[in-house]
Every structure is written in C-alpha cells, then in structure tokens.
Amino acid sequence: MNHAVENENAATDRVELRIPSRPEWVALARLAAAAVANRLRLSIDEIEDVKLAVTEACTAVIQHENHGDFIHLTCETTPQALRVRVHDSGRQGAHGENGQMMDLDEARIAGLGVFLIRTLMDEVSYDVHPQLGTDLLMVKRLAAGQAG
Amino acid sequence: MDIKVNVRQGPGDCYVVDLSGEIDVYTSPKVKDAIGELIDRGVYYLVINLEKVRYIDSTGLGVLIGGLKRVREHGGSVNLVCTNLQIKKIFDITGLVKIFGIFDTEDAAMKALV
Numbered sequence: 001m002n003h004a005v006e007n008e009n010a011a012t013d014r015v016e017l018r019i020p021s022r023p024e025w026v027a028l029a030r031l032a033a034a035a036v037a038n039r040l041r042l043s044i045d046e047i048e049d050v051k052l053a054v055t056e057a058c059t060a061v062i063q064h065e066n067h068g069d070f071i072h073l074t075c076e077t078t079p080q081a082l083r084v085r086v087h088d089s090g091r092q093g094a095h096g097e098n099g100q101m102m103d104l105d106e107a108r109i110a111g112l113g114v115f116l117i118r119t120l121m122d123e124v125s126y127d128v129h130p131q132l133g134t135d136l137l138m139v140k141r142l143a144a145g146q147a148g
Numbered sequence: 149m150d151i152k153v154n155v156r157q158g159p160g161d162c163y164v165v166d167l168s169g170e171i172d173v174y175t176s177p178k179v180k181d182a183i184g185e186l187i188d189r190g191v192y193y194l195v196i197n198l199e200k201v202r203y204i205d206s207t208g209l210g211v212l213i214g215g216l217k218r219v220r221e222h223g224g225s226v227n228l229v230c231t232n233l234q235i236k237k238i239f240d241i242t243g244l245v246k247i248f249g250i251f252d253t254e255d256a257a258m259k260a261l262v
Contacts, residue, residue: 055173
C-alpha cells in the first residue's frame with residue numbers, strides 16, 4: 001500500500017471505549033489511550049503524558065458527585081495529532097445533591113489534576129451542558145514524521 | 149492494576165513504606181490507609197520508596213501531600229526515593245520538588261530525615 005493512502009486511512013481512525021464511571025476502570029482507559037498513542041509513534045514521554053491526562057480526566061469525572069454511569073473515551077488519529085475526547089453524561093452543578101461542596105484539600109487535588117492536563121497536553125478545551133454532560137477534548141500534536 | 153504496600157521499620161523512629169505498582173484513584177486509598185495507620189501510631193518520620201512505582205496521578209500526589217501535612221503537624225518529615233524520570237517530571241511540573249525531599253537512594257533519604 002502506498003504511504004499516502006496509509007496516511008489517509010490513519011486520518012480517519014477512531015477508537016472508542018465506554019467504561020463504568022468507577023475507579024477500577026480508569027487504568028483501562030489510560031491503557032487504551034496509550035495503545036493509540038503508540039500507534040502514532042509518539043515518544044515514550046508523550047505516551048506517558050497522554051496516559052496521565054486521560055487518567056486525570058476520568059478521575060475528575062468519577063470524583064464529580066453527579067457523574068453519569070459511564071465515561072466515553074474517544075481517541076482520533078489525524079496526520080497532525082492525537083485527539084482524545086472524554087465525555088461524561090452526568091448532570092452538572094457546582095454543588096452535590098445535598099448542597100455539599102468538596103473540602104478545600106479535595107478541591108486542591110482536583111485543581112492539580114486540571115493543571116496536569118493543561119500542562120501535559122498541547123490543546124485542551126471543554127464543553128459543559130447542564131443536561132448532556134461534559135465533553136473534554138485534549139490534543140497532543142505530532143512532531144514532523146511521527147504519524148503513519 | 150494494583151499497588152503493593154510494604155511497611156518496615158528503619159533506623160530510630162523512622163519507617164519505610166515500599167510501594168510497588170501504579171498509584172491512581174483506584175489504588176491510592178490503600179496507600180493513604182497505610183500511611184495514615186503509621187501516623188496514627190505516632191510515626192512521624194517516613195521514607196516513602198517509589199522505586200517500584202510505575203505511575204502516579206494527582207490522587208497519589210494528594211495522598212503524599214496529605215501524609216506530609218500530617219507529620220509536619222508533629223514536627224516530622226517525609227522523604228521520597230524516586231529515580232523514575234517520568235514520575236520525577238510530575239513532581240517537577242507540579243512544584244512538589246520544593247516540598248518533598250526526593251532522593252535517588254533509600255540511604256540518602258533516610259540520612260536526610262534525621
């Protein structure tokens with residue numbers, strides 16, 4: 001197969017995974033993302049960055065009081081980047097069902113997770129919908145010659 | 149994925165916590181319990197050996213920070229043993245290198261405690 005066609009196919013690749021929103025499944029999400037990152041020939045350091053970012057995103061979902069039953073992980077490969085989307089269908093709100101808030105230490109650790117995601121990934125954006133949940137998009141750009 | 153925790157007594161009042169595996173939202177409660185039990189028993193000088201830890205996330209960092217905070221209330225300290233470059237990078241970008249003593253060997257971590 002010619003390389004141009006291979007690259008075109010790589011641009012359309014999408015891997016999807018749905019895991020229960022529970023701590024014991026987070027490792028599966030990061031391993032799946034790492035496997036996709038490895039297919040794109042990201043460096044070991046970059047793969048570790050993706051693993052940690054996915055872990056932090058899934059952990060943030062699980063620690064949110066109103067999270068949904070499942071976390072949807074989508075990894076898309078393009079010739080320029082790895083795009084990882086973490087979607088949670090939980091309802092949004094600053095406070096829990098009983099109006100409880102995180103304590104200060106929990107909030108600080110959650111903030112650390114967000115900081116890590118922003119530091120380790122090249123682009124981070126999110127979309128919050130009160131009924132449909134949260135969509136977090138994280139992008140790791142490929143260095144020249146990495147894809148394919 | 150799991151974490152193995154082994155606690156052993158070091159010299160003097162110091163204890164060593166050997167961790168092996170991955171520390172994340174699933175496994176960090178086990179680490180938190182082990183460190184918490186030591187502190188509840190009055191152990192305030194700890195070396196936490198991360199040599200066999202392949203992975204740590206913010207919940208793991210949170211457990212270490214929580215342990216350090218508790219021992220410092222009693223005048224104690226926590227030193228870490230870590231040579232894994234990826235884990236060191238996490239401590240570096242989060243600024244935790246300024247809070248924890250991080251050493252390449254258990255011996256150095258132990259000596260720096262007392």
